[in-house]
Amino acid sequence: xxxxxxxxxxxxxxxxxxxxxxxxxxxxxxxxxxxxxxxxxxxxxxxxxxxxxxxxxxxxxxxxxxxxxxxxxxxxxxxxxxxxxxxxxxxxxxxxxxxxxxxxxxxxxxxxxxxxxxxxxxxxxxxxxxxxxxxxxxxxxxxxxxxxxxxxxxxxxxxxxxxxxxxxxxxxxxxxxxxxxxxxxxxxxxxxxxxxxxxxxxxxxxxxxxxxxxxxxxxxxxxxxxxxxxxxxxxxxxxxxxxxxxxxxxxxxxxxxxxxxxxxxxxxxxxxxxxxxxxxxxxxxxxxxxxxxxxxxxxxxxxxxxxxxxxxxxxxxxxxxxxxxxxxxxxxxxxxxxxxxxxxxxxxxxxxxxxxxxxxxxxxxxxxxxxxxxxxxxxxxxx
Amino acid sequence: xxxxxxxxxxxxxxxxxxxxxxxxxxxxxxxxxxxxxxxxxxxxxxxxxxxxxxxxxxxxxxxxxxxxxxxxxxxxxxxxxxxxxxxxxxxxxxxxxxxxxxxxxxxxxxxxxxxxxxxxxxxxxxxxxxxxxxxxxxxxxxxxxxxxxxxxxxxxxxxxxxxxxxxxxxxxxxxxxxxxxxxxxxxxxxxxxxxxxxxxxxxxxxxxxxxxxxxxxxxxxxxxxxxxxxxxxxxxxxxxxxxxxxxxxxxxxxxxxxxxxxxxxxxxxxxxxxxxxxxxxxxxxxxxxxxxxxxxxxxxxxxxxxxxxxxxxxxxxxxxxxxxxxxxxxxxxxxxxxxxxxxxxxxxxxxxxxxxxxxxxxxxxxxxxxxxxxxxxxxxxxx
Numbered sequence: 001x002x003x004x005x006x007x008x009x010x011x012x013x014x015x016x017x018x019x020x021x022x023x024x025x026x027x028x029x030x031x032x033x034x035x036x037x038x039x040x041x042x043x044x045x046x047x048x049x050x051x052x053x054x055x056x057x058x059x060x061x062x063x064x065x066x067x068x069x070x071x072x073x074x075x076x077x078x079x080x081x082x083x084x085x086x087x088x089x090x091x092x093x094x095x096x097x098x099x100x101x102x103x104x105x106x107x108x109x110x111x112x113x114x115x116x117x118x119x120x121x122x123x124x125x126x127x128x129x130x131x132x133x134x135x136x137x138x139x140x141x142x143x144x145x146x147x148x149x150x151x152x153x154x155x156x157x158x159x160x161x162x163x164x165x166x167x168x169x170x171x172x173x174x175x176x177x178x179x180x181x182x183x184x185x186x187x188x189x190x191x192x193x194x195x196x197x198x199x200x201x202x203x204x205x206x207x208x209x210x211x212x213x214x215x216x217x218x219x220x221x222x223x224x225x226x227x228x229x230x231x232x233x234x235x236x237x238x239x240x241x242x243x244x245x246x247x248x249x250x251x252x253x254x255x256x257x258x259x260x261x262x263x264x265x266x267x268x269x270x271x272x273x274x275x276x277x278x279x280x281x282x283x284x285x286x287x288x289x290x291x292x293x294x295x296x297x298x299x300x301x302x303x304x305x306x307x308x309x310x311x312x313x314x315x316x317x318x319x320x321x322x323x324x325x326x327x328x329x330x331x332x333x334x335x336x337x338x339x340x341x342x343x344x345x346x347x348x349x350x351x352x353x354x355x356x357x358x359x360x361x362x363x364x365x366x367x368x369x370x371x372x373x374x375x376x377x378x379x380x381x382x383x
Numbered sequence: 384x385x386x387x388x389x390x391x392x393x394x395x396x397x398x399x400x401x402x403x404x405x406x407x408x409x410x411x412x413x414x415x416x417x418x419x420x421x422x423x424x425x426x427x428x429x430x431x432x433x434x435x436x437x438x439x440x441x442x443x444x445x446x447x448x449x450x451x452x453x454x455x456x457x458x459x460x461x462x463x464x465x466x467x468x469x470x471x472x473x474x475x476x477x478x479x480x481x482x483x484x485x486x487x488x489x490x491x492x493x494x495x496x497x498x499x500x501x502x503x504x505x506x507x508x509x510x511x512x513x514x515x516x517x518x519x520x521x522x523x524x525x526x527x528x529x530x531x532x533x534x535x536x537x538x539x540x541x542x543x544x545x546x547x548x549x550x551x552x553x554x555x556x557x558x559x560x561x562x563x564x565x566x567x568x569x570x571x572x573x574x575x576x577x578x579x580x581x582x583x584x585x586x587x588x589x590x591x592x593x594x595x596x597x598x599x600x601x602x603x604x605x606x607x608x609x610x611x612x613x614x615x616x617x618x619x620x621x622x623x624x625x626x627x628x629x630x631x632x633x634x635x636x637x638x639x640x641x642x643x644x645x646x647x648x649x650x651x652x653x654x655x656x657x658x659x660x661x662x663x664x665x666x667x668x669x670x671x672x673x674x675x676x677x678x679x680x681x682x683x684x685x686x687x688x689x690x691x692x693x694x695x696x697x698x699x700x701x702x703x704x705x706x707x708x709x710x711x712x713x714x715x716x717x718x719x720x721x722x723x724x725x726x727x728x729x730x731x732x733x734x735x736x737x738x739x740x741x742x743x744x745x746x747x748x749x750x751x752x753x754x755x756x757x758x759x760x761x762x763x764x765x766x
Contacts, residue, residue, distance in 0.1 A: 249677070255649035256681060263642035263688070270636060294632070294690070298639060301688025305646070305681040311704050318697040 007148035018264035112188035139331030144200030147188030207374030222371035233312035235335025293326035308333030390531035401647035495571035522714030527583030530571030590757030616695035618718025676709035691716030
């Protein structure tokens with residue numbers, strides 16, 4: 001019995017930071033995925049262990065089922081926050097693993113795994129293999145896509161879950177079940193991040209494009225098949241400090257910053273209306289791309305005026321500007337990732353050149369389609 | 384009989400481009416000057432020629448006084464725009480000079496010289512030597528400072544001009560005469576630029592700091608002794624095209640751009656209130672410098688959102704950012720000059736390093752004090 005799930009990462013197309021001060025932000029799924037394979041043990045397998053294999057770090061963790069069962073005397077089968085008692089039990093289970101310190105955020109990811117697995121599937125012996133196309137801790141929603149893919153794989157085997165067929169064996173959840181996946185994933189995200197906004201897991205679960213403002217979300221489908229070059233500067237960010245820095249700048253310069261945030265709000269609204277408008281009825285794809293490039297350039301300038309840029313981000317901007325490509329940071333800034341729109345008519349030779357130049361600076365490049373579907377599962381795979 | 388004059392260049396501290404759309408901008412004099420030495424011919428000199436020597440280009444032009452007199456049958460001695468007829472006469476006088484094409488804007492500068500000289504001093508034989516610390520055509524007001532210095536030297540010998548002593552032999556004009564210098568300089572600027580705003584010559588004539596909005600000017604003195612590193616990228620700008628580009632962006636994104644311009648307006652107002660506030664009563668010089676650095680960074684971001692940056696400007700920003708120094712483009716953008724605040728407590732070693740690094744990129748660096756006095760004349764010099 002095996003199921004594989006995949007859940008996409010996310011980028012912020014516009015409005016990061018300003019969203020904290022009431023502006024609209026726009027997030028999108030990217031077709032880079034975290035994959036989770038769940039295989040329940042058969043009678044010929046080890047019947048008393050739960051195994052977690054993380055392919056990218058080549059790490060494998062294992063717990064005796066009896067120990068897990070003893071750790072959680074009582075569990076709710078509906079999405080529930082991890083109590084302080086259960087958190088202590090998880091900490092004890094994780095502490096024994098001696099996770100290498102170099103592995104960013106791994107302990108909290110493993111904790112989320114233990115919580116979701118035990119809550120949803122109880123104490124069945126199984127092996128869970130996680131692979132990911134997303135860099136960790138770079139603002140591309142790797143932890144959320146892990147939680148969503150995991151919740152999806154775990155829920156796939158519970159009763160009364162309905163699917164519909166997508167493509168090539170991939171199935172997606174019915175509306176109610178998808179919301180359940182999303183709620184469980186959010187509980188996992190809370191273990192990893194403390195107070196996540198819930199945007200990352202929602203984008204990963206539902207896919208497509210989501211605009212959000214003052215806590216309310218609007219789902220939409222893009223009519224423009226955008227492709228982005230995502231450059232990971234590999235500079236670790238302190239998101240909390242960056243958000244606090246913008247807040248302090250707001251206190252020092254309330255008038256200026258209020259206009260900057262209003263500009264971002266208008267920008268996000270203009271972006272969503274371009275993404276939604278039918279193609280090619282109103283504008284051609286190329287015309288839309290040009291408008292989006294201009295909005296990206298403007299958003300980047302506004303982010304710089306908030307003080308969240310970084311020398312490495314400037315290097316990416318400068319490199320892509322040489323090829324007349326528009327870029328903006330995505331997420332918290334201060335390092336992290338930079339988006340560069342790759343227009344439909346751009347030659348592959350130019351893309352190769354830009355990527356080579358960025359990689360020669362020590363950056364990591366990804367090319368991703370924007371606004372695709374959310375989490376999917378597949379019962380037919382054997383990998 | 385000899386007089387020497389000097390008139391400062393200018394920088395835009397904040398608000399360039401946005402000022403076209405109704406925001407406040409702030410300009411300042413810089414202590415880099417254009418010098419004009421005027422020596423009327425003595426009986427032992429050539430009595431029938433007017434000579435113009437341009438030290439930086441090692442060019443010398445000469446006209447027979449009789450020819451100049453024949454070219455202008457009637458001239459007004461009060462500031463007057465050059466008529467079409469007179470412009471034709473000037474064009475004929477300039478055409479004969481065979482000015483090398485490589486010398487940017489030289490023909491129009493020589494035209495302005497002929498107009499101001501003939502209008503103010505009539506047809507006296509003389510030698511005029513021009514030297515300048517300002518790069519030509521880089522947005523530092525070189526042409527305006529030339530017109531102001533020239534008008535000042537020419538008016539110094541007219542009747543009823545009153546001076547007061549400044550320092551080391553330098554004199555400044557009384558209020559009424561200074562306005563006359565400024566008006567004549569504006570007429571010269573019109574010959575060079577067609578439709579100048581009048582800001583450059585006003586800053587050069589009056590010095591100090593001027594904020595301007597919708598055509599109205601406010602003069603003020605700075606209480607902060609700011610020092611700027613001015614980096615000339617040497618990339619020639621097409622100011623008209625850049626201004627038009629911002630205008631087109633305004634038409635495409637009216638809501639966003641209106642907020643951007645409002646942000647700039649608030650920023651300029653905040654800057655002037657910092658510059659004016661007494662030191663150290665309210666804030667120390669260092670605190671003021673930090674606030675100004677933050678405003679410069681914000682203005683740069685807003686200018687980038689207007690689309691007037693350039694790869695070379697990014698290079699300067701990135702280089703100075705490495706040394707934690709704040710920079711912004713000044714003037715039209717698209718190349719031109721970049722300002723970097725040099726805080727009072729910054730060590731000379733760091734300044735030397737930054738300058739060396741910028742010069743190794745092929746840029747030209749100047750260090751200038753901000754907000755000093757305007758045009759001055761000196762009767763005691765012999766250089």
